[in-house]
Amino acid sequence: xxxxxxxxxxxxxxxxxxxxxxxxxxxxxxxxxxxxxxxxxxxxxxxxxxxxxxxxxxxxxxxxxxxxxxxxxxxxxxxxxxxxxxxxxxxxxxxxxxxxxxxxxxxxxxxxxxxxxxxxxxxxxxxxxxxxxxxxxxxxxxxxxxxxxxxxxxxxxxxxxxxxxxxxxxxxxxxxxxxxxxxxxxxxxxxxxxxxxxxxxxxxxxxxxxxxxxxxxxxxxxxxxxxxxxxxxxxxxxxxxxxxxxxxxxxxxxxxxxxxxxxxxxxxxxxxxxxxxxxxxxxxxxxxxxxxxxxxxxxxxxxxxxxxxxxxxxxxxxxxxxxxxxxxxxxxxxxxxxxxxxxxxxxxxxx
Amino acid sequence: xxxxxxxxxxxxxxxxxxxxxxxxxxxxxxxxxxxxxxxxxxxxxxxxxxxxxxxxxxxxxxxxxxxxxxxxxxxxxxxxxxxxxxxxxxxxxxxxxxxxxxxxxxxxxxxxxxxxxxxxxxxxxxxxxxxxxxxxxxxxxxxxxxxxxxxxxxxxxxxxxxxxxxxxxxxxxxxxxxxxxxxxxxxxxxxxxxxxxxxxxxxxxxxxxxxxxxxxxxxxxxxxxxxxxxxxxxxxxxxxxxxxxxxxxxxxxxxxxxxxxxxxxxxxxxxxxxxxxxxxxxxxxxxxxxxxxxxxxxxxxxxxxxxxxxxxxxxxxxxxxxxxxxxxxxxxxxxxxxxxxxxxxxxxxxx
Numbered sequence: 001x002x003x004x005x006x007x008x009x010x011x012x013x014x015x016x017x018x019x020x021x022x023x024x025x026x027x028x029x030x031x032x033x034x035x036x037x038x039x040x041x042x043x044x045x046x047x048x049x050x051x052x053x054x055x056x057x058x059x060x061x062x063x064x065x066x067x068x069x070x071x072x073x074x075x076x077x078x079x080x081x082x083x084x085x086x087x088x089x090x091x092x093x094x095x096x097x098x099x100x101x102x103x104x105x106x107x108x109x110x111x112x113x114x115x116x117x118x119x120x121x122x123x124x125x126x127x128x129x130x131x132x133x134x135x136x137x138x139x140x141x142x143x144x145x146x147x148x149x150x151x152x153x154x155x156x157x158x159x160x161x162x163x164x165x166x167x168x169x170x171x172x173x174x175x176x177x178x179x180x181x182x183x184x185x186x187x188x189x190x191x192x193x194x195x196x197x198x199x200x201x202x203x204x205x206x207x208x209x210x211x212x213x214x215x216x217x218x219x220x221x222x223x224x225x226x227x228x229x230x231x232x233x234x235x236x237x238x239x240x241x242x243x244x245x246x247x248x249x250x251x252x253x254x255x256x257x258x259x260x261x262x263x264x265x266x267x268x269x270x271x272x273x274x275x276x277x278x279x280x281x282x283x284x285x286x287x288x289x290x291x292x293x294x295x296x297x298x299x300x301x302x303x304x305x306x307x308x309x310x311x312x313x314x315x316x317x318x319x320x321x322x323x324x325x326x327x328x329x330x331x332x333x334x335x336x337x338x339x340x341x342x343x344x345x346x347x348x349x350x351x
Numbered sequence: 352x353x354x355x356x357x358x359x360x361x362x363x364x365x366x367x368x369x370x371x372x373x374x375x376x377x378x379x380x381x382x383x384x385x386x387x388x389x390x391x392x393x394x395x396x397x398x399x400x401x402x403x404x405x406x407x408x409x410x411x412x413x414x415x416x417x418x419x420x421x422x423x424x425x426x427x428x429x430x431x432x433x434x435x436x437x438x439x440x441x442x443x444x445x446x447x448x449x450x451x452x453x454x455x456x457x458x459x460x461x462x463x464x465x466x467x468x469x470x471x472x473x474x475x476x477x478x479x480x481x482x483x484x485x486x487x488x489x490x491x492x493x494x495x496x497x498x499x500x501x502x503x504x505x506x507x508x509x510x511x512x513x514x515x516x517x518x519x520x521x522x523x524x525x526x527x528x529x530x531x532x533x534x535x536x537x538x539x540x541x542x543x544x545x546x547x548x549x550x551x552x553x554x555x556x557x558x559x560x561x562x563x564x565x566x567x568x569x570x571x572x573x574x575x576x577x578x579x580x581x582x583x584x585x586x587x588x589x590x591x592x593x594x595x596x597x598x599x600x601x602x603x604x605x606x607x608x609x610x611x612x613x614x615x616x617x618x619x620x621x622x623x624x625x626x627x628x629x630x631x632x633x634x635x636x637x638x639x640x641x642x643x644x645x646x647x648x649x650x651x652x653x654x655x656x657x658x659x660x661x662x663x664x665x666x667x668x669x670x671x672x673x674x675x676x677x678x679x680x681x682x683x684x685x686x687x688x689x690x691x692x693x694x695x696x697x698x699x700x701x702x
Contacts, residue, residue, distance in 0.1 A: 022390060023492070026495075026575070027494050027495050027496075027575075028394060028424040028427035028495070028559060029392040029394035029424050029425065029428045029485070029492075030392070030393045030394070031390050031391065031392055031428075031492050032390065032393060033385070033390055033391070033489070034384070034385040034391065036387060039373060039382050039383065039384055040382065040383045040384070040385065040391075041380040041381070041382055042381045042382075042383060042434075042436065042468060042469055042484075043379060043380035043381070043436075043469055044436040044437070044438050044469050044471050044480075044482060045438075045471050046438040046440060046471045046473045047473075048440055048473050048474065048475035049475075050475070051473060051474050051475055052473070073379040073380050074380065076379035076380070077378070077379055077380045079380065083393075085393060085394075085395040087395050087396075087397040087438070087480040087482075089397060089399055089478055117393060118393055118394055118395050118482075120395050120396050120397045122397045122398075122399050123399065124399035124400075124401070124402055124476060124478060125475060125476040125478075127440055127476075127478050129395075129397070129438040129471070129480040131395060131469075132380075133393075138384070141380075141382050143374070143378050144377075144378050144379070145378075207379075208379060224377070224378075
């Protein structure tokens, strides 16, 4: 099979067609329209084998996740996904692998729905890049800037599950079959919070999706908004599985610093909390802290003492990427804890 | 330096801002508008080190070319480039490399002009994916389908230079310094034919850019339009450098089958040839053949005899990718010549 036949064979069929798509796959470019009064939100994300997912990850999961992480960016802007393009680099033509990859991709694309309008397939180490576009009414997008002192900080869903899922697929801990399935699904098939993002358009003052860990991603809101924040770690939403398998300290560590949860973090002024309660189902979101005037991120434990992170979030090209299960329960300075930039001086670093 | 600082440091500054861009780099997604009555053309192309360019290619050239090949897709649609996103995967943070890569990218972006609105930087083997968007009046895009029997076939510029450039950078032949600079610039810094594509919008019945060799890319027009074509090889536009260094047969081989020229191939009905002559400068394009009813591509040599290609164009994952200089002058069946699909039976295979 040649390059030219790859895209039609595996990716052309069965994908939904968005009304904005005038010409889809098969020419030098696709053609799309944007309805009057609407804006386009555009994002791009790459997953590299061995960096963003283990090499042995199921191809269906790779296809699913590559789209999910991009849909999550649309959720963070409050946009309705419309179409995407796929740049797939793979070492060889493995028809079985490609069929499964496209199945995973199609499953989420059909459920969303979102159209595949263009693609490029090249030979090389396995890398999946998706660029996605979504529509939203002009001037209604959620952005990172906009958080104000006094705004409450919220997150959707649970935090830290994907981090536990990574530890599980890496064989670093053993969970029950049900718990394994739960955390690995959270890792491999994240749920982009699209409806939540759209519902927050006229309510939230800022929003971001949590791809690199709460501390790092909330940090982006703080920098863009030129504010600080205080989190109460006892309020972090933790799943039953996480609570059953980790100490509170270890669970907080994961929730704050492990990536791949793809929940939304957003801020809401106090005078819109009633609107928020009407816009999102009870239990689908949790208040975790407050925006402060003073820059920096302060994390308080159950005693109101500062809690220090081992790392600030996922960074490519950094050493010690792997979750270090051995130290989860004893994060001390001697093990390399570094305070987040702008964090208060430590009063007690052995929570 | 961390991932988060890469994009602002190297890619945020100095890029032109397109009026359609409401929010550029730095949030979960960019925000863009599309003027009323306009459509978006969207394309994506990936370059992989060792596949699409030799590993030792200058970083400025990689940056320049990654954008150029995408702009070429806009040219083939007749679109005016507006913005692009960049997904850059590189093995490590090499500040010198990144600075040069972004210089090459910026040079072409500023000259076009086109805005960088989003990006993702990841760790892994060097891979550059750009997704580009352009604007054009609704229902005016050039497409691959639309060629009619009797239409004349044209190409812009010269063909085969980039193929000779590849042979030069691979050390397979030695040229004069001036000739080396000419063909390697043609390989590394192709000129996207943007103005030509826009000028052809109401004139050409079909168009494509030549990325994989004339035979393969014209083949896409033929398949999409359900027609065939006959080319007169003596009419192929060949640069002085190509003519001086290769036999006619070898030059035709390169022009037909070597990729990376990024010229446009397009078809024009006879009743629009006058319009064409007013739309494009004389000498910037050449008539090379005619569209036929009978499917397949027929290439005729100086005696009107069928000429057979060694390969039909660049295909990833195929053996024998490299240019085989030794056989350029003697393409015989024994050396593995295969006729193009749908080509006439050979009457004489030693032209």
